[in-house]
Amino acid sequence: MERIHLGAIDYSLLIVYFAFVLGIGWGLRRFVKSSEDFFLSGRSIPAWIAGLAFLSANLGAQEVIGMGASGAKYGIMTSHFYWVGAIPAMVFVGIFMMPFYYGSRARSVPEYLKLRFDEKTRGFNAMTFAVMTVFSSGISMYALAKLLELVLGWNFHTSVLLSAVIVLSYIFLGGLTSAIYNEVLQFFLIVLGFLPLVLLGLKDVGGWSGLTAKLQTVATNAGYAPGAWSDSWRHLDSAGANPMGVEWFGMVMGLGFVLSFGYWCTDFLVVQRAMAADSMAAARRTPLLAAFPKMLFPALVILPGMIAIALHVTGGGLLPIGSDGTPNYNLAVPVMLGHYLPSGLLGLGLTALMASFMSGMAGNVTAFNTVWTYDIYQSYIRPGQSDAHYLRMGHAATVFGILLSVVAAYATTRFNNIMDMLQLVFAFVNAPLFATFLLGMFWRRTTGHAAFFGLLTGTAAAAIHHGLVLPHGATAGLKGGFLGTVLHTYPSEMAQNFWTAIFAWTACFVMTIAISLVTARNKSDEDLKGLVYSLTPRLVDHDLPWHKRPATLGVIVLALTVVLNIIFW
Amino acid sequence: MKLDLRLPIGLMFTIFGAILTVYGLVSGDTIYQRSLGINVNLWWGLVLLVFGVTMLTFSLRGAGRGGPGKRGTSP
Numbered sequence: 001m002e003r004i005h006l007g008a009i010d011y012s013l014l015i016v017y018f019a020f021v022l023g024i025g026w027g028l029r030r031f032v033k034s035s036e037d038f039f040l041s042g043r044s045i046p047a048w049i050a051g052l053a054f055l056s057a058n059l060g061a062q063e064v065i066g067m068g069a070s071g072a073k074y075g076i077m078t079s080h081f082y083w084v085g086a087i088p089a090m091v092f093v094g095i096f097m098m099p100f101y102y103g104s105r106a107r108s109v110p111e112y113l114k115l116r117f118d119e120k121t122r123g124f125n126a127m128t129f130a131v132m133t134v135f136s137s138g139i140s141m142y143a144l145a146k147l148l149e150l151v152l153g154w155n156f157h158t159s160v161l162l163s164a165v166i167v168l169s170y171i172f173l174g175g176l177t178s179a180i181y182n183e184v185l186q187f188f189l190i191v192l193g194f195l196p197l198v199l200l201g202l203k204d205v206g207g208w209s210g211l212t213a214k215l216q217t218v219a220t221n222a223g224y225a226p227g228a229w230s231d232s233w234r235h236l237d238s239a240g241a242n243p244m245g246v247e248w249f250g251m252v253m254g255l256g257f258v259l260s261f262g263y264w265c266t267d268f269l270v271v272q273r274a275m276a277a278d279s280m281a282a283a284r285r286t287p288l289l290a291a292f293p294k295m296l297f298p299a300l301v302i303l304p305g306m307i308a309i310a311l312h313v314t315g316g317g318l319l320p321i322g323s324d325g326t327p328n329y330n331l332a333v334p335v336m337l338g339h340y341l342p343s344g345l346l347g348l349g350l351t352a353l354m355a356s357f358m359s360g361m362a363g364n365v366t367a368f369n370t371v372w373t374y375d376i377y378q379s380y381i382r383p384g385q386s387d388a389h390y391l392r393m394g395h396a397a398t399v400f401g402i403l404l405s406v407v408a409a410y411a412t413t414r415f416n417n418i419m420d421m422l423q424l425v426f427a428f429v430n431a432p433l434f435a436t437f438l439l440g441m442f443w444r445r446t447t448g449h450a451a452f453f454g455l456l457t458g459t460a461a462a463a464i465h466h467g468l469v470l471p472h473g474a475t476a477g478l479k480g481g482f483l484g485t486v487l488h489t490y491p492s493e494m495a496q497n498f499w500t501a502i503f504a505w506t507a508c509f510v511m512t513i514a515i516s517l518v519t520a521r522n523k524s525d526e527d528l529k530g531l532v533y534s535l536t537p538r539l540v541d542h543d544l545p546w547h548k549r550p551a552t553l554g555v556i557v558l559a560l561t562v563v564l565n566i567i568f569w
Numbered sequence: 570m571k572l573d574l575r576l577p578i579g580l581m582f583t584i585f586g587a588i589l590t591v592y593g594l595v596s597g598d599t600i601y602q603r604s605l606g607i608n609v610n611l612w613w614g615l616v617l618l619v620f621g622v623t624m625l626t627f628s629l630r631g632a633g634r635g636g637p638g639k640r641g642t643s644p
Contacts, residue, residue: 016585
C-alpha cells in the first residue's frame, strides 16, 4: 500500500501527547504510598473516571482495528458485539455482580474465586489470567509496531521499544491510577481523533442513505440479499443468509450470552477499574456509565470499516489486496485515515490510534501486576511480608510484565501460529468461566470442587468441540478438526467460535451443578455472606437521586439499546 | 481525588486545538483536496479548542469550590 507521510505538524501533536502521558504518571507518583494505592488506586476513583477507564481499557488494538475490519467484512452485523453483547453484559455486571466484587473487598477476580470457592480454583484462574494478559499486551505491541511499519515505514524494533518504555514509565510511576487517568485521556483522544474521519467519510458517500445504497452493491456482489451489510437483524434467520455465517440463536447465545457476559463480567482487566471506584455506589455505576458511550461506539469504530468497503467496491480498490486475493480488512481504518485526513488532523488520528494500542497494553499490564503480586506471589511464593515489600514487588512485576510482553511480541513475529493457538486456548478457558461465576454468585450450594472440575470440563468440552468441527474452507489443524474426524462444517470461523463457547459454557454449567450435588459444601452460609446473592442483604439505594441508582440507569441503558437495535434492524 | 484529571485533559486539548487552528489558518488549500475541500484543521481545531477550554474552566472552577474532592458524598 501507499505509505502515509507525516509532517512536522503531525509529529508535534504526537510529542505533545507523549508528554502528557508521561506527565500524568509523574504527577501521580507521590500518591503511591501503599500496595493498595498502586494496584487499586487506593479505591478512590470517582464513578465517571472509572467508567471511562472501564471502557478505554478494552479499547485496544482489537477494538479499533478489529471492529473496523469486521465492519468492512461483515457490515453492520458487527454492531451485535455492542448492542447484543457488551451493553447487556455491562448492565448485568453493574447491577448484579458488582455488589459481590466490591462488597467482598476482594482485590482481584481470582481472589473472589478463593473467597467463594477454594484455593485451587483461584490458582487456576490466576495462572491462566496472568499468562493471558502478558500475551494480550504482547499482541497489542506487535500489532502496533507492525502497523506503524506498514503505514508509516517506521522501524519495527523502535516502535516496540518506544511503546514499551512509555507504558512502563507511566505505570511504574503512578500505578493503576496513572493507567486509569491515561485511559480517560485516551478515551477523549480516540473519540475526538476518529470523529472527523467518520464525518468526512459519511459526507463523501452521501450520508447514511448513500452508504446503504453503496453497501447494497457490496452485498449483491458477494451473493447476499441487498441489505446484508446494512441491516443488523433481518438476515439472521439462517446462517447462509449473512456474511457472518451465523443464525440468531448462535449469535444471541454464543456472542451475547456466553462470550460477552464472560468477558465483561469476569475479566479482571475491566473489573479492576470498577474495583478501584471510591464507593459501592460508584463501583456499580462504573459499567453503567461506560455503557452510554459504548453504545455509540459502533459509529466510531465499525462505520469507518463499512465506508471503506463501500468505497472499495464501488469506487475501485481502496483497500490493498492480500496474497489470498481478498481485501486486507485489517487496514480499513489506517487506509481511511490516510485517505481523508490532511496533515494536521492526520497526526491527531494517528495519535488516537497509538493511544488505543497503548491503553490496551497498559490495561493488561496493570491487571497482570496485580494478579501476579496478590494472587501468585503473596499467596504461593512469599506470604506474610510487609506492604512495602508487595509494593516493591508490584513495581518489579510491572517491569517484567512489560519485558515478557516484548518477548511475546517478538514470539509473534517468529511463530504466527503460537499466537493463534494461545488465543484459542484462552477462549477455551474463558468461555466456561461465566458459568462458574453465575452458579457461584446465585446458588449457594455450589462447591469448590464443583467449580474447579466444572471449569476443567468446560475447557475440555471447548477443545473437543473445536477438534471435531471446521469453518468453511479451512484445513484441519489450528482452525479445528484436529481430532481426526470432522462432524460439522460451519459457514465461518465466527460461527464456529460462537458454538465452541456455547458448548463450553453448557458443559461447565451442567458439570458444576452435578458435582455440587454429590460433594459436601466447603463453605458455610456464614462464610458466603457478601459473596452469594441469597445470603447478602439487599443494597438500598432509595436515598440516591434517580440518576445515580444502578437499576434506573440499567433500565435506561437497555431501553436505548433496544431502540438502536430497532432503528438498524 | 488526588489530581484533577480535567486539568491535563483540558490543557492537552487546548494545545491540540491551538496547534490545529493556527495550522489551518496558515496552510494552503491544496492539502484539503482529500478532505473534500474542507479546511478540517481549522474547524476541528476550533472544536478541540472549545472542548479543552471548557474542561479547563470546569477544572479551575471546581478547584475554587474545594475541588472535585467531594469524596464520600455518595455512599
